[in-house]
Amino acid sequence: MFGWTGVFLNVDLTRNKVVAESYDTTLALNFMGGRGFAAKILWDRLTPGIDPLSVENNLIFAAGPLTGFGLPNSGKLVVAAKSPLTGGYGDGNMGTQAAIQMRKAGYDAVIIEGKSETPVVLHIRDTVAEFIDAKDLWGLNSFETEAQLKSLYERTAGIVSIGPAGENLVKFATVVSQEGRAGGRPGMGAVMGSKNLKAVVFEGYNEIPAAYPKSMKELSAAGYREVMTKPNYAFWKRQGTISTVEWSQENSALPTCNFREGVFDKADKIGGFAMEKIKVGNRGCPQCNMTCGNVVKGSDRKESEIDYENIVMLGSNIGLGNLKQIAALNRFADELGLDTISLGNVLGFAMETSEKKRVPEKIQWGKFQETKALIEDIAYRRGFGDVLAEGVRSAAAKIGHGSEDWAMHVKGLEISAYDCHAAPAMALSYATSSVGAHHKDAWVISWEVQFGRKGYREEKINKVIEMQRLRGGVFESLTVCRFPYAELGFELEWYTKYLHAATGRELPFNTLIYTADKILNLIRAFWIREYASNWAKDMDVPPMRWFTQPLTEGPLKGAMLDPLKYDAMLNKYYRKRGWDERGIPKKSTLKKLGLSDVTKELGNYVKLND
Numbered sequence: 001m002f003g004w005t006g007v008f009l010n011v012d013l014t015r016n017k018v019v020a021e022s023y024d025t026t027l028a029l030n031f032m033g034g035r036g037f038a039a040k041i042l043w044d045r046l047t048p049g050i051d052p053l054s055v056e057n058n059l060i061f062a063a064g065p066l067t068g069f070g071l072p073n074s075g076k077l078v079v080a081a082k083s084p085l086t087g088g089y090g091d092g093n094m095g096t097q098a099a100i101q102m103r104k105a106g107y108d109a110v111i112i113e114g115k116s117e118t119p120v121v122l123h124i125r126d127t128v129a130e131f132i133d134a135k136d137l138w139g140l141n142s143f144e145t146e147a148q149l150k151s152l153y154e155r156t157a158g159i160v161s162i163g164p165a166g167e168n169l170v171k172f173a174t175v176v177s178q179e180g181r182a183g184g185r186p187g188m189g190a191v192m193g194s195k196n197l198k199a200v201v202f203e204g205y206n207e208i209p210a211a212y213p214k215s216m217k218e219l220s221a222a223g224y225r226e227v228m229t230k231p232n233y234a235f236w237k238r239q240g241t242i243s244t245v246e247w248s249q250e251n252s253a254l255p256t257c258n259f260r261e262g263v264f265d266k267a268d269k270i271g272g273f274a275m276e277k278i279k280v281g282n283r284g285c286p287q288c289n290m291t292c293g294n295v296v297k298g299s300d301r302k303e304s305e306i307d308y309e310n311i312v313m314l315g316s317n318i319g320l321g322n323l324k325q326i327a328a329l330n331r332f333a334d335e336l337g338l339d340t341i342s343l344g345n346v347l348g349f350a351m352e353t354s355e356k357k358r359v360p361e362k363i364q365w366g367k368f369q370e371t372k373a374l375i376e377d378i379a380y381r382r383g384f385g386d387v388l389a390e391g392v393r394s395a396a397a398k399i400g401h402g403s404e405d406w407a408m409h410v411k412g413l414e415i416s417a418y419d420c421h422a423a424p425a426m427a428l429s430y431a432t433s434s435v436g437a438h439h440k441d442a443w444v445i446s447w448e449v450q451f452g453r454k455g456y457r458e459e460k461i462n463k464v465i466e467m468q469r470l471r472g473g474v475f476e477s478l479t480v481c482r483f484p485y486a487e488l489g490f491e492l493e494w495y496t497k498y499l500h501a502a503t504g505r506e507l508p509f510n511t512l513i514y515t516a517d518k519i520l521n522l523i524r525a526f527w528i529r530e531y532a533s534n535w536a537k538d539m540d541v542p543p544m545r546w547f548t549q550p551l552t553e554g555p556l557k558g559a560m561l562d563p564l565k566y567d568a569m570l571n572k573y574y575r576k577r578g579w580d581e582r583g584i585p586k587k588s589t590l591k592k593l594g595l596s597d598v599t600k601e602l603g604n605y606v607k608l609n610d
């Protein structure tokens with residue numbers, strides 16, 4: 001096999017055993033890598049209904065057939081498991097040297113099951129894996145953990161770890177690498193913590209087999225050059241995703257005070273140009289010349305790698321308009337191993353709940369010190385922090401008193417940083433994403449704003465589906481970064497050329513889209529198998545706030561979503577996906593996608609329509 005290594009590494013932490021397992025070309029072609037492999041493995045191996053934080057869950061690190069070849073923006077892997085936050089399929093991608101080293105060690109995926117009796121570090125060096133006592137590392141933050149491990153291994157080693165949030169099973173704890181590159185929003189860090197696994201160190205010293213190595217090298221160099229010729233390249237290097245703050249403000253899409261509003265009166269203090277005044281450098285994923293992580297010094301004088309999502313969720317969404325303080329909160333969250341998007345959402349929820357006097361705690365908007373203290377309480381599950389550590393869905397259910405009305409999530413995953421009072425397509429994208437409310441699968445809001453944001457027309461549904469297949473299916477399974485395509489217009493043909501050089505196969509884009517659809521339907525089946533009789537169409541509906549509480553400020557004052565029009569849009573979306581009126585894939589759809597075995601299994605949990 002070329003491109004893929006053809007090997008998964010199975011790690012059993014209960015028995016301290018590792019077994020390398022070969023897989024065949026059919027699996028590779030059917031599921032491609034990254035998210036595709038993770039979905040297939042979780043579907044095949046997990047018993048439905050398991051507790052995500054039990055020994056029975058599997059934690060998967062999976063890469064794709066392009067990972068490790070030195071191609072632009074390809075230094076990523078997917079970390080996946082059944083999510084403790086949502087109860088469904090959970091994953092996230094992260095840019096890390098670990099992705100490259102895992103592939104060079106000879107593995108396309110590492111699948112971790114069981115639980116170590118005591119804290120442990122898993123060290124994988126080519127064919128040798130060892131379990132190292134991590135009692136001295138337990139309790140350290142993710143930056144300290146990586147620094148200590150770095151001093152023990154080769155400079156090229158790739159390290160992923162968890163901080164105290166993962167150890168304390170905070171439901172939105174992430175896995176962290178390279179001081180700020182985090183992955184696995186739906187609690188992948190908590191799954192790692194539940195296994196007593198503090199870190200994984202990857203070292204690989206093999207060549208990954210490419211069908212046409214010379215052509216691979218040439219394409220790689222040409223790809224880097226091409227990225228740099230794109231008109232927006234220079235500005236992207238200056239501001240990365242942060243220029244979106246100004247764009248969102250202009251378009252009333254900037255989450256403000258727990259998504260109550262879409263404009264923030266201090267937006268100019270936290271946007272791209274404000275950031276440039278305090279910027280000290282760029283950081284990024286390995287093998288990337290777009291390096292979108294902007295490094296600034298926070299109010300704590302420590303370096304913090306910031307982007308649009310964390311600035312907004314820890315800034316305007318909690319009423320904080322001081323960029324240096326936001327940067328300090330961001331670094332603190334990364335050190336603790338907390339997902340910054342969910343964290344900002346949870347904090348906003350707590351501030352609104354306090355303001356409405358539904359809890360005795362006094363938590364005010366935009367207060368830096370109080371917020372920092374609350375973040376620490378969440379990571380260590382102290383007091384009210386323990387309630388918030390469960391995520392907004394659970395916290396609202398526990399607090400009651402109508403707080404569900406301002407709990408901003410879909411399927412339990414907190415919304416990322418785009419307000420959708422006036423963006424029906426983006427709301428549909430959040431509502432039907434594979435992991436809950438995440439923007440990464442189908443970021444359609446800029447297209448929607450450009451082409452008319454108020455309508456619910458068919459074109460919007462088509463765009464959401466197109467983007468879900470491309471971004472959530474193809475990119476997440478090749479495990480390459482979507483930004484060259486999405487932000488600079490890097491042409492998709494590059495990826496078919498890369499795939500040809502890596503695998504020796506012609507894999508045209510329509511084949512990749514078909515594979516993506518297969519993967520997305522398998523993930524849908526996973527959710528439905530887990531929720532079974534509790535599965536309901538309202539799981540594909542965005543938060544009620546967007547339907548019932550209009551914007552009260554800015555140029556779109558009065559805007560909100562229309563529930564009947566949204567429902568009609570969702571019905572059409574289902575039809576186009578080949579799903580029935582409950583949002584469950586039809587037998588004919590699964591058959592068309594080569595998932596007939598899924599039909600049989602899923603039929604044990606819900607009635608399937610033809």
Ligand code: SF4
Nearest residue numbers: 284285288290292481
């Ligand atoms: S553009 Fe940003 S997210 Fe994408 S690979 Fe580069 S550094 Fe990573």
